[in-house]
Amino acid sequence: MLKIGITGGIGSGKTTICKIFEVLGTPVFYADKVARQIMVEDAVLIEAVKDTFGQESYFDNGALNNKHVAAIVFNNTAELEKLNALVHPAVFRAFDSWIEQVPQHIPYVLKEAALLFESGSYKMCDQSILVIAPEVLKLRRVTERDGITDDQVRARMDKQFTDEEKRLMADHIIHNNEQRSLIAQVIELHRAFLKTTAI
Numbered sequence: 001m002l003k004i005g006i007t008g009g010i011g012s013g014k015t016t017i018c019k020i021f022e023v024l025g026t027p028v029f030y031a032d033k034v035a036r037q038i039m040v041e042d043a044v045l046i047e048a049v050k051d052t053f054g055q056e057s058y059f060d061n062g063a064l065n066n067k068h069v070a071a072i073v074f075n076n077t078a079e080l081e082k083l084n085a086l087v088h089p090a091v092f093r094a095f096d097s098w099i100e101q102v103p104q105h106i107p108y109v110l111k112e113a114a115l116l117f118e119s120g121s122y123k124m125c126d127q128s129i130l131v132i133a134p135e136v137l138k139l140r141r142v143t144e145r146d147g148i149t150d151d152q153v154r155a156r157m158d159k160q161f162t163d164e165e166k167r168l169m170a171d172h173i174i175h176n177n178e179q180r181s182l183i184a185q186v187i188e189l190h191r192a193f194l195k196t197t198a199i
């Protein structure tokens with residue numbers, strides 16, 4: 001079973017593209033979603049986050065105060081590194097458990113991760129896909145989706161590798177730019193992965 005990592009800058013369209021792969025029958029591990037789950041379910045991690053970023057990192061009902069944590073980490077690289085060091089090893093472990101329950105006959109799975117290259121998790125994948133979209137579209141999509149400002153989105157972009165850096169590391173590129181059909185690009189890659197895994 002091939003492990004394919006899929007990544008892209010904030011708002012590039014990773015999740016949207018993974019939904020198309022899912023329609024084709026491909027199991028997808030959503031690392032960002034799992035990270036969000038771990039942040040509210042793992043008692044040891046929750047205590048470590050409170051110790052590091054303050055008790056106000058969580059609301060009384062146990063929900064993560066993501067605005068508080070985001071304001072700290074996306075404005076300070078050292079603080080972001082502390083958060084990454086707490087969360088990423090737990091996400092790696094969750095992926096290892098997840099893949100064990102995927103039926104053996106499945107030819108390939110996807111691991112969707114915003115920080116596939118930055119976190120080093122691409123090394124645990126056989127191939128990688130990079131989703132590229134124009135900055136103006138990413139800003140518009142994320143500000144509309146999350147109700148945050150252009151500057152807040154840019155602060156996160158600044159903490160991720162640039163597309164130029166990621167292009168050098170990626171095996172495949174999907175362009176999500178309103179000019180090219182996403183579905184056609186996904187089907188082409190899907191066929192290529194099936195061909196690679198055909199006996």
Ligand SMILES: CC(C)(COP(=O)(O)OP(=O)(O)OC[C@H]1O[C@@H](n2cnc3c(N)ncnc32)[C@H](O)[C@@H]1O)[C@@H](O)C(=O)NCCC(=O)NCCS
Nearest residue numbers: 009010031032035039066069070084087114115156159160
């Ligand atoms: C900082 C937090 C609280 C902000 O929460 P918020 O709901 O505003 O954002 P959300 O989790 O939906 O992430 C939205 C996007 O922000 C960017 N982003 C999130 N975490 C990071 C990070 N550690 N480094 C760089 N960019 C990041 C990604 O593009 C991501 O897709 C949250 O992102 C978090 O707990 N991050 C740490 C876990 C993590 O690294 N997740 C991403 C990869 S596994």
Ligand SMILES: Nc1ncnc2c1ncn2[C@@H]1O[C@H](COP(=O)(O)OP(=O)(O)OP(=O)(O)O)[C@@H](O)[C@H]1O
Nearest residue numbers: 008009010011012013014015016017114141145176
């Ligand atoms: N081709 C497209 N046409 C129209 N809307 C799109 C397209 N691609 C993505 N979007 C929209 O843009 C927003 C961002 O897309 P998506 O959530 O898939 O990106 P992402 O890369 O997973 O983002 P993040 O890194 O923030 O998790 C979503 O609201 C999505 O519906």
